[in-house]
Amino acid sequence: MMKQLIDKLAEENRLTREEYIDLIENRNPETCEYLFDKARKVREKHYGREVYLRGLIEFTNYCKNDCYYCGIRRSNPNVTRYRLTKEEILDCCNEGYLLGFRTFVLQGGEDSHYNDTDIVDIIRDIKRLYPDCALTLSIGEHSLESYQAFYEAGADRYLLRHETADSNHYKTLHPPNLSPEFRKQCLQELKEIGYQVGSGFMVGSPGQTIENLADDLLYLQELQPHMVGIGPFIPHHDTPFAGESSGTTELTLFLLGLIRLMLPAVLLPATTALGTIDPMGREKGILAGANVLMPNLSPIKVRNKYMLYDNKICTGDEAAECRNCLEGRMKLIGYNPVVDRGDSKMIQEGKNNV
Numbered sequence: 001m002m003k004q005l006i007d008k009l010a011e012e013n014r015l016t017r018e019e020y021i022d023l024i025e026n027r028n029p030e031t032c033e034y035l036f037d038k039a040r041k042v043r044e045k046h047y048g049r050e051v052y053l054r055g056l057i058e059f060t061n062y063c064k065n066d067c068y069y070c071g072i073r074r075s076n077p078n079v080t081r082y083r084l085t086k087e088e089i090l091d092c093c094n095e096g097y098l099l100g101f102r103t104f105v106l107q108g109g110e111d112s113h114y115n116d117t118d119i120v121d122i123i124r125d126i127k128r129l130y131p132d133c134a135l136t137l138s139i140g141e142h143s144l145e146s147y148q149a150f151y152e153a154g155a156d157r158y159l160l161r162h163e164t165a166d167s168n169h170y171k172t173l174h175p176p177n178l179s180p181e182f183r184k185q186c187l188q189e190l191k192e193i194g195y196q197v198g199s200g201f202m203v204g205s206p207g208q209t210i211e212n213l214a215d216d217l218l219y220l221q222e223l224q225p226h227m228v229g230i231g232p233f234i235p236h237h238d239t240p241f242a243g244e245s246s247g248t249t250e251l252t253l254f255l256l257g258l259i260r261l262m263l264p265a266v267l268l269p270a271t272t273a274l275g276t277i278d279p280m281g282r283e284k285g286i287l288a289g290a291n292v293l294m295p296n297l298s299p300i301k302v303r304n305k306y307m308l309y310d311n312k313i314c315t316g317d318e319a320a321e322c323r324n325c326l327e328g329r330m331k332l333i334g335y336n337p338v339v340d341r342g343d344s345k346m347i348q349e350g351k352n353n354v
């Protein structure tokens with residue numbers, strides 16, 4: 001029964017809300033294995049056993065937002081705040097380039113210290129110095145005009161997780177000044193501008209139901225993003241959700257598998273959060289259909305200050321080793337990190353339809 005639904009998803013790339021609920025609710029170790037096997041085949045058809053790497057540069061941990069789940073939320077007074085200068089950001093890119101990264105992801109809190117001109121200036125410099133690299137922004141909600149300006153300056157991709165597709169659930173994760181409608185509008189605008197767009201959500205966030213997850217999948221089915229970032233929710237001790245429990249590896253992997261079948265050529269990271277709740281989480285994520293890793297490229301001195309959740313991995317002194325560590329970890333499971341921009345095959349196959 002469940003296998004038939006998985007077959008249907010693999011063939012038609014879509015299911016109904018009831019079918020997603022049914023699949024998630026009734027999953028068991030056997031259906032999981034069946035799903036992962038199919039997901040790996042689809043992944044290999046489009047991407048072989050290559051793993052795309054993104055160098056993540058966490059350039060500011062100032063944030064004007066106050067999301068209840070996030071460790072760098074505005075009202076956490078125990079964060080040592082930092083901003084990287086443009087020169088420090090370019091140093092990260094230089095180091096990353098030498099390590100073989102051909103995508104840089106600029107991620108930060110929503111920090112009004114940087115106006116559009118500052119961001120445009122950083123984008124232009126990175127693209128001038130590294131014209132063969134893709135540049136991804138992950139800097140939150142902005143106006144259409146700002147998104148347009150960043151795109152014209154050379155940004156190729158934009159990550160903005162929708163966090164949850166259910167408005168009521170959204171309101172329990174965010175303060176009233178953040179709206180689920182505006183979040184979705186931003187994603188639509190980013191797509192229309194021409195960015196390769198990534199959305200996604202946390203698995204096991206407080207109050208999340210199976211129905212919410214089905215709605216998240218339906219939302220992705222409708223949005224048709226080029227990238228999907230999902231990882232387990234992990235509590236941070238200085239947030240209102242300090243006492244909540246983490247999402248599980250098991251459910252995160254199941255959803256990765258479903259997303260691979262729904263969006264066959266999607267760029268799907270095995271996230272740091274997954275590696276944090278499970279020492280083999282990233283390997284398991286790749287084996288469930290993921291094809292991207294996003295190791296940290298931020299300078300060692302700031303890595304332990306970008307703590308969205310507790311116990312984040314790769315924040316110690318040994319963090320410069322991530323590149324080699326991941327190479328070794330992937331080789332051990334028969335996968336191969338590559339020096340490549342790692343664009344979505346959706347685009348190369350001419351399916352970049354908005």
Ligand code: 5AD
Binds near residue numbers: 070071163234235273
């Ligand atoms: N646990 C897991 N993921 C988190 N994020 C923020 N806080 C947490 C947390 N406590 C995720 C959000 C955000 C991304 C940058 O990190 O989904 O979009």
Ligand code: FES
Binds near residue numbers: 313318319321
């Ligand atoms: Fe960072 Fe292994 S990936 S130390």
